[in-house]
Amino acid sequence: MSFISPAATDALQSWLAHQRAIKGAAENTLIAYQGDVIDFLSFITAHKGAPQGLGALADISVTDMRAWMAQTRETGVAARSLARKLSAVKAFYKWLALREGFEPTAVLSTRAPKFQKKLPRPLAxxxxxxxxxxxxxxxxxxxxxxxxxxxxxxxxxxxxxxxxxxxxxxxxxxxxxxxxxxxxxxxxxxxxxxxxxxxxxxxxxxxxxxxxxxxxxxxxxxxxxx
Known part of the structure; x- marks a missing residue:
């Protein structure tokens, strides 16, 4: 997390602790959440050209979200995996916005990519x-x-x-x-x-x-x- 601001790093760790203590999230789930949010914050750092403090994270725009999703898809991430990453980012932002008192509309209004849900396969x-x-x-x-x-x-x-x-x-x-x-x-x-x-x-x-x-x-x- 060297490319993420200390404030964002602390916020992420606090959110993960909240998910563990209050929501009862499993360790594997927390590991996945952490990786997904770190990927997002790292992109925003590179996209903006500098580590983003909490104030800057509150100003994420729809354009920023679209750029992140496009770049993520370009790296070969499937639509289903991107939808999972977006879900983690939204959960983090919803918690962060409540704690810091800002409106996370740009993040929460971002639509997940559509993907074909696989039907369960019968057991032979x-x-x-x-x-x-x-x-x-x-x-x-x-x-x-x-x-x-x-x-x-x-x-x-x-x-x-x-x-x-x-x-x-x-x-x-x-x-x-x-x-x-x-x-x-x-x-x-x-x-x-x-x-x-x-x-x-x-x-x-x-x-x-x-x-x-x-x-x-x-x-x-x-x-x-x-």
Missing amino acids: PDAARNLIDAIEIQSQHPWVCARDVAVVTLLWGCGLRISEALSLSAADAPLPATLRITGKGGKERIVPVLPAARDAVDAYVRMCPHPQTAEAPLFRAVRGGP
Whole structure:
């Protein structure tokens, strides 16, 4: 950070400490934030021809932001990565503006580049079998292994989200041929239950040591909770 003013360096470290203490950000996230903001501040230093103190940073213009984004793209940074960097810079500036009392409109109004979001790729059958085989030996409790195999089989074989699988109650077992699932936004859908998923859940229920009352969650933690 030798090309960044001491005041900007101190502000960055204070912001990172805030993210760690108040926001609970993980260390890897903080490392990424630091790198992204340093890249931005280093560019501004070179762009302006001198290290920028806090007063100068408050005067960043839309033109400055466009120049940074253009230069970043020219170095081969993908649109998705640039959007992440911009997000970090905006978060830093939002905090800095509140602390220093200036209006960060030029930074916060900068639009992230558009990029094509990748759809999740389905797990291949062989990979799914290998995953399930590995799960079967992950716990010292055979019933916990059976539980985890049942959950993963539901996720893969029935297309459930993890929250949807864990929301099932004991009253749902044995699983019917189809399940009525309430997903995001309260939308309902009907999903077919593969025989492999039904068998896995049946095996887990037979082994589970906790009482399977109708109102209890289907999948239990070691101590009996959800």
